[in-house]
Amino acid sequence: MRVTLAQLEAFFWTVQLGSAGRAAQHLAISQPTMSLRLKDLAEAVGCELFERNGRGLRVTADGRALLPRVEAIMAELRQISGRDPHLDVAGAVRIGLAEGFAVTCLSPLLTALQEDYPTMQPEWVVSTSTTLESALMRDALDLAVLLNPVGDDRMRLTPLGAQPTSWVAPATWAFGRAVTPKDLQDLPVISNPQPSAMHRQITGWFATAGLEPARLSLCTSVAVIAELVAGGIGAGLLPVRMVERHVAAGTMQYLVTNPTVLNGRLYVGVRTGVDDPKTRAVARTIGRVLQSIDYLQT
Incomplete structure (x- = not known):
């Protein structure tokens, strides 16, 4: 035949x-x-x-x-x-976005996908990067933008670049010099729970001085953590672009720290062995959008 x-x-x-x-x-x-x-x-x-x-x-x-x-x-x-x-890239595609990334990037990304691939039907899942990794590997997602992923042989990662990240605190907190882990140890700090990338970053920063945060509160939503910091509840470690509006409004401040904070690393993740036109199309649009909004640190 x-x-x-x-x-x-x-x-x-x-x-x-x-x-x-x-x-x-x-x-x-x-x-x-x-x-x-x-x-x-x-x-x-x-x-x-x-x-x-x-x-x-x-x-x-x-x-x-x-x-x-x-x-x-x-x-x-x-x-x-x-x-x-x-017109040949069509149908449903399940896309996961790390929440801190999604707050700034989902709107322009959705607009760009509608323009680039009008017959595509994206289904968005916004969560912590760790949750998205698990969903990707059990075939509940087709593609995900991940922050500091742990990685696995079942997943192929393509680097996007560095996501500028900073300690932030309520504007009313006064520091006369670069903030150290000792300065924040006894102050309220808000984080995603283990084993999230944010939790690893926060505990890793304190560990540089052999310390642990004494008043650590856990919250599953990155966006809610930003609102809590702006409301004067505690300090957090968040994407710079995500909290720009709070800093501009005078409710939040970026902290200069010693040691400095390592920026988050963003990746596009797909399951190993998957080579699908829709995931490749989404990945191309993500790269173009991040460049157009100058999101990544050069």
């Missing part, structure tokens, strides 16, 4: 949309015709290309291996026909 362009197109759009039914609707063909094309392609290449995943389909390892070659063929067809390549 020979491979046809109709079969390859059926395979491509089923991967993109995650469902043979949605692919059939997109191509304006019947469900039985779509199923037959996928069946004939699997027989022609001699391997199973999809496996059931709930109500949808998931690409097999053999299907992932075939996908780049099919994408290349589709790209050639687009060039021949003059078709907009952005």
Whole structure:
């Protein structure tokens, strides 16, 4: 049996949309015709290309291996026909964002994705980086922007750059010099719980002086921590861009510290072995947006 362009197109759009039914609707063909094309392609290449995943389909390892070659063929067809390549990135994609990053970057990122890929349907999950890592590795996310990830062989990380980070405190707190771990040890400090990147950063900073924060309060929301600091409750370690409005309003101050704070490192994470057009498209748009809003430290 020979491979046809109709079969390859059926395979491509089923991967993109995650469902043979949605692919059939997109191509304006019947469900039985779509199923037959996928069946004939699997027989022609001699391997199973999809496996059931709930109500949808998931690409097999053999299907992932075939996908780049099919994408290349589709790209050639687009060039021949003059078709907009952005229209070939469609369907749902599950994107996780570390919360401190999302507060500043989600709005411009959502706008950019709508402009770049109007038929894409992003599903956003905002949480701590540690929670997102776990979700990514159990296939509950397709892609995530992670802060200081622990890393795992099941995950491929691509660095984005440094996220400027600073100790911040209520504007009413007075310090006459660079703040040390000893200065903050007995003051209220607010952090995400273990094993979050924020908690590791905070305890690591105190550990440089052999100390632990004596009045550490835990909160799962980075955005709420910022509000608590601005409300005079305690100090926190937060992304600089996230708290600019509080500093400008005069309710919060950046602290000059000794030792200095290490900036967070941002990465795009995907599962090892996954090479999907939608995740690549999202990653490209993330990089472009971060450059356009000058978010990362050079």
